[in-house]
Amino acid sequence: MRRARGMLTIVAPITLVAATAVVGTFFERSTEIYFINALIAVAIVVALYVFVGSTGVLSFGHISFVAVGAWTAGVLSVPVAEKPATMPFLFDFLAETTVGNVWSLVLAALAGGVFALLAGLPLMRLSGLTAGIATFAVLEITNNVLRYYEKVGPGLNVFSSVPETTDLQQAAIGAIAAIVVAFAYQVSRFGRQLRAARDDAPAARAVGISVYRQRLGAFTLSGALAGLAGGLYVHYLPISVDAVYLDLTFITLAMLVIGGMTSLWGAVVGALAVSGLDSLLAEAENGAAGIDLPSGSRIVVVGALMALVLIVRPSGLTGGRELNLGRLLRGSPGRRGAA
Amino acid sequence: MTVLATALSDFLHAAVEPQVQVDAIGIGAIYALMAVGIGLVFGVLRLVNFAYGQLVMAGAFALAYASDQDWPVWLGIVLCFVVVITLTLAMERVVFRPLRGQPAATMLVATFAVAFLLQAVALLIDQTDDTLGEPAASLAKLNVPWTILGTDVRKITVVAIVTAAVCLAGLVLILSRTTVGLHMRAAAMDFETARLLGVRADRVIGSAVLLSGILAATVAVMLTVQQPLVTSTFALRETIVVLAGVVLGGMNRLFSATLGGFAIGYASGLLGGALPTAQSQYLPSILFGLVIVILLVRPGGLFTRGLGPVERV
Numbered sequence: 001m002r003r004a005r006g007m008l009t010i011v012a013p014i015t016l017v018a019a020t021a022v023v024g025t026f027f028e029r030s031t032e033i034y035f036i037n038a039l040i041a042v043a044i045v046v047a048l049y050v051f052v053g054s055t056g057v058l059s060f061g062h063i064s065f066v067a068v069g070a071w072t073a074g075v076l077s078v079p080v081a082e083k084p085a086t087m088p089f090l091f092d093f094l095a096e097t098t099v100g101n102v103w104s105l106v107l108a109a110l111a112g113g114v115f116a117l118l119a120g121l122p123l124m125r126l127s128g129l130t131a132g133i134a135t136f137a138v139l140e141i142t143n144n145v146l147r148y149y150e151k152v153g154p155g156l157n158v159f160s161s162v163p164e165t166t167d168l169q170q171a172a173i174g175a176i177a178a179i180v181v182a183f184a185y186q187v188s189r190f191g192r193q194l195r196a197a198r199d200d201a202p203a204a205r206a207v208g209i210s211v212y213r214q215r216l217g218a219f220t221l222s223g224a225l226a227g228l229a230g231g232l233y234v235h236y237l238p239i240s241v242d243a244v245y246l247d248l249t250f251i252t253l254a255m256l257v258i259g260g261m262t263s264l265w266g267a268v269v270g271a272l273a274v275s276g277l278d279s280l281l282a283e284a285e286n287g288a289a290g291i292d293l294p295s296g297s298r299i300v301v302v303g304a305l306m307a308l309v310l311i312v313r314p315s316g317l318t319g320g321r322e323l324n325l326g327r328l329l330r331g332s333p334g335r336r337g338a339a
Numbered sequence: 340m341t342v343l344a345t346a347l348s349d350f351l352h353a354a355v356e357p358q359v360q361v362d363a364i365g366i367g368a369i370y371a372l373m374a375v376g377i378g379l380v381f382g383v384l385r386l387v388n389f390a391y392g393q394l395v396m397a398g399a400f401a402l403a404y405a406s407d408q409d410w411p412v413w414l415g416i417v418l419c420f421v422v423v424i425t426l427t428l429a430m431e432r433v434v435f436r437p438l439r440g441q442p443a444a445t446m447l448v449a450t451f452a453v454a455f456l457l458q459a460v461a462l463l464i465d466q467t468d469d470t471l472g473e474p475a476a477s478l479a480k481l482n483v484p485w486t487i488l489g490t491d492v493r494k495i496t497v498v499a500i501v502t503a504a505v506c507l508a509g510l511v512l513i514l515s516r517t518t519v520g521l522h523m524r525a526a527a528m529d530f531e532t533a534r535l536l537g538v539r540a541d542r543v544i545g546s547a548v549l550l551s552g553i554l555a556a557t558v559a560v561m562l563t564v565q566q567p568l569v570t571s572t573f574a575l576r577e578t579i580v581v582l583a584g585v586v587l588g589g590m591n592r593l594f595s596a597t598l599g600g601f602a603i604g605y606a607s608g609l610l611g612g613a614l615p616t617a618q619s620q621y622l623p624s625i626l627f628g629l630v631i632v633i634l635l636v637r638p639g640g641l642f643t644r645g646l647g648p649v650e651r652v
Contacts, residue, residue, distance in 0.1 A: 148620045303459060310449045
């Protein structure tokens, strides 16, 4: 029974993601992009969850790993012949190399992981709000450098002529891969040690857990997943540096908290719920779905609903718990203990 | 190495210019006021109000509206205060109060949501005409400089420094000499114990929020004079930098938070004024690089004694 419940923790999110992808295939391209978008959001939020969920420390820096992943995959997969036109100032070794779709994603994950490791080495000594602001500083620096340093990318321009290989299938595979890694991590002894430290740091230290080392591990792993998501993102849309900055940081953090930041199920549900709502309203802005919203009013509604969800359910839609059929069938809400 | 030394000495030479100093102090003064507004609310609610910048932005929109309607300047400023204070109190009532006592992450993300919402509303207002941004031209005359001993001192810099000094002095008086100030300090130190001793939670939180709203409106007036084109991202960058400054200074004490706000404003003013043009585009990197270094060395805050208690977010 316990084993079955454990399986549900991984089966349920994967099923939800797969179902989203399958439903997406029934629509034409103009609607399909909403589904791809939602799946990429799942990949980013799950990456964020690996660190935030298991440490309880909010990171504002993860979008910089997404950005680094996007830059790596983007720069490396533009055909050599087209690089001088869009990115004339690249380092020689970048200008002369082009890799395939899969390799570019692998390298994006690698770049995200290495960058997170390097940033984490000093930063993981911090905790609480101080750590949050320090990760924010990483985001600011990354964004600033990518914006103006044209030897590593297009600078202020958009990434044009990156092969658009991220379709429903690839986005779903990417999101599922992130879920599998996150699950494997959270049931491993490292994940459990870190959760123990989140709930009671002195007790965890007393039984010999190095909080610093475990946090660094989680930060690196989630940086790699964020890098992968960035790779998927750049293969989906010609993005610019503003697409991987403040707005994405806030919306993905909001997705995680709205879903419930201490469970994998919460991360996936939050990402899909917020993206779904956003897409529906975007359609409504275009005059579909029978209602006609003025353009730009979508974010007003999304913001209001996000605040409302948090007021009604402060620990998120899932209450921060994994899916539990037993509880669902009994129908008891089962309030979470004193938080 | 010599290249670095020359660059550093060039920078220092440029940084001691009176012009750069005056401008840097002017920015520091405004940031210090924002830091107080954020720090006051954090003190009683343990809530990092990310939407603070959007309150300032709303005030700027009010000023732009007044300017568009050809209202006299004083009436515009009154409108700005009314709008910002109403919005601040509404935000407390509708969002902060139901979330009181919830995990810090939930409260922070709720302020993100409010920030999104206000920004989106501002964008809708901005889009009603075809121009990007709304000009608040009637305040521009405060932006003209006086030349004192070869240094251009813009009127608004003087106004900013004087206003900041007056506001801070007033705040010190309120906090140290009035009952509600005493309650606020007690609540900031230990809310539960303060309540047990008869401090009324709603009143003390309401006063702190009200004061932070008044400060936001003041900042709105001063920032609008300096940047008369009001857009939906008005004051967003400033808020981020001030938040970093507040944590850098030490969030647990209003005084250290204010100093942190001033310090980061002053530092960014110095960097902006003294960096050679080729490097000035990397100003955010240098500024936030410094933030990281200081946080690593003094995680409890630059202006706090010893290591402050580490709270979790």
